[in-house]
């Protein structure tokens with residue numbers, strides 16, 4: 029399905045206090061990896077809580093095209109994998125739609141196989157840089173036999189007869205790049221080393237260990253992580269319960285903070301410390317967020333969050349925190365619009381290469397809705413208006429970016445005037461339940477005619 033033909037606008041209006049309990053869908057990062065590792069392992073993998081968003085379904089389709097069996101039985105997804113080293117050449121191009129994670133991790137997964145694989149995607153994905161993944165793959169012996177200018181998709185990989193292990197220092201804070209090299213190592217003899225100067229989400233390392241890969245992580249005195257992985261080992265199917273996605277939780281969370289009088293509970297949220305930067309920041313801003321029932325589920329920390337309407341104040345968000353909240357800056361910028369004083373967000377260079385240039389897309393959307401902000405090369409500062417007086421009234425260009433759409437719909441719930449987004453169709457890539465879940469909490473969001 030293409031989202032580019034018929035835009036579906038939506039409008040969010042000032043809402044009365046939000047209330048109720050929400051269960052957000054499964055974590056996108058863990059869901060992609062569950063399909064990939066389950067599809068690669070020997071035997072059966074059973075997954076509950078999987079995110080059934082379009083991005084993850086594309087990964088499932090890719091794994092099926094390479095020989096995995098994937099079925100949904102009731103609430104469970106059941107995968108019979110090919111066995112490590114036994115993926116088949118896909119007969120047609122793999123279409124990853126809008127998904128950076130799915131495409132980049134799969135490039136790593138298949139790159140070291142002695143076969144050809146073509147990757148295609150939508151207009152947003154085709155504009156995103158793939159050289160960050162292709163560079164280390166080339167060092168391992170992978171040929172890029174066709175790519176759009178600037179190492180972009182569509183592109184075709186031709187794997188070597190036998191790949192060579194490398195030591196690779198990840199040059200930018202990117203879990204996708206780290207993961208692509210680790211996955212390429214699975215079909216490479218010997219030990220591949222990935223050096224990660226700045227820690228990013230660690231789902232690949234944790235989950236590969238769970239599937240039986242020989243992978244070790246050492247952190248040196250400077251805090252630099254060295255990840256060692258031995259290729260061509262056996263992976264065995266697992267039982268996985270995917271926790272709720274903290275990036276998706278960010279939307280009802282910020283909505284409840286900025287709509288006065290709100291009191292909601294968000295259940296079963298992943299609290300892995302590489303993902304909780306938004307919660308830390310909002311608590312620093314004075315957000316009333318209670319972390320309830322902290323527990324461990326399937327090797328990950330999870331908790332329920334009680335969130336109440338709050339008087340927020342602006343803060344400086346340090347650059348070091350960026351990797352732990354990288355997808356949450358658009359919605360944090362919205363929270364900042366309702367805070368007293370200035371919020372300064374730093375270290376945002378990676379936002380420029382997401383589904384849209386998120387730094388520019390957020391700044392333009394805020395300006396269109398009367399917010400006072402300054403866009404720097406790698407920073408964004410927002411000067412807030414407690415109560416939201418004068419905010420709203422604009423239409424936001426979403427540029428095929430789900431997080432821009434959801435963030436600005438949240439803004440409309442507490443702004444004096446409605447906020448319109450030009451297209452909400454992309455929300456289905458990561459959070460298909462968004463509209464219904466927000467409506468159940470009392471949010472006034474209408475899908476307007478095109």
Ligand SMILES: O=C(O)C1=C[C@@H](OP(=O)(O)O)[C@@H](O)[C@H](O)C1
Pocket residue numbers: 056057058129201202203204205207229354355378
């Ligand atoms: O590894 C992952 O699952 C992800 C890594 C991040 O991307 P980068 O690695 O490009 O920072 C994040 O933005 C994306 O939504 C999911």
Ligand SMILES: C=C(OP(=O)(O)O)C(=O)O
Pocket residue numbers: 126127128129130355382383431458
């Ligand atoms: C950046 C994101 O995803 P991806 O890179 O997988 O497209 C996101 O979901 O915000």
